[in-house]
Amino acid sequence: DTGVSQNPRHKITKRGQNVTFRCDPISEHNRLYWYRQTLGQGPEFLTYFQNEAQLEKSRLLSDRFSAERPKGSFSTLEIQRTEQGDSAMYLCASSRTGRTTDTQYFGPGTRLTVL
């Protein structure tokens, strides 16, 4: 069990470019979450998957954002036509449903800087 991993760890892009982030959850976890954390704020929920199904999306997830989890394993988060306001840390977390005593395990995040 290697924990939740995210790649890349840092991404610098120019405004208007598209970017894609990847999250690999803990192997037996069926739920995968994406959060966004801006400077001085706590993480804000974006979306989550149960297996390959995207079950909930926050209003923060504009139409420029799309997330997939095609085989119920890793997930990608794509931002099209990036804006400076998209600069943030993007966190992924995973969990296993069925026991409320389980918790979400977070990855190290991908820090996006839009110039």
Add this chain to the structure above:
Amino acid sequence: AQTVTQSQPEMSVQEAETVTLSCTYDTSESDYYLFWYKQPPSRQMILVIRQEAYKQQNATENRFSVNFQKAAKSFSLKISDSQLGDAAMYFCAYSLEGGSQGNLIFGKGTKLSVKP
């Protein structure tokens, strides 16, 4: 809508002393879950302690304990015998469905410094 408020942006404690971080929340639900997460500098967020709202007994995990006041919607974290490794951002979080099954709603965090 549920909200979580942490009114202390920064706190400082002397090594080996005790510190309490405050958290209040707003919800109309009767069953929910509360959490404290720790985010060390440039490292990933980890769970410190959790509390189920239906349990009256306050949760404890080694040097970490909570004071859960359901009627007051208050959920404070006490760190005893503070260590240098406790220095981090601490986030209070709320979930309606339990940590494994629902999205978390976070406060803005409290930055804890530990002085040697």
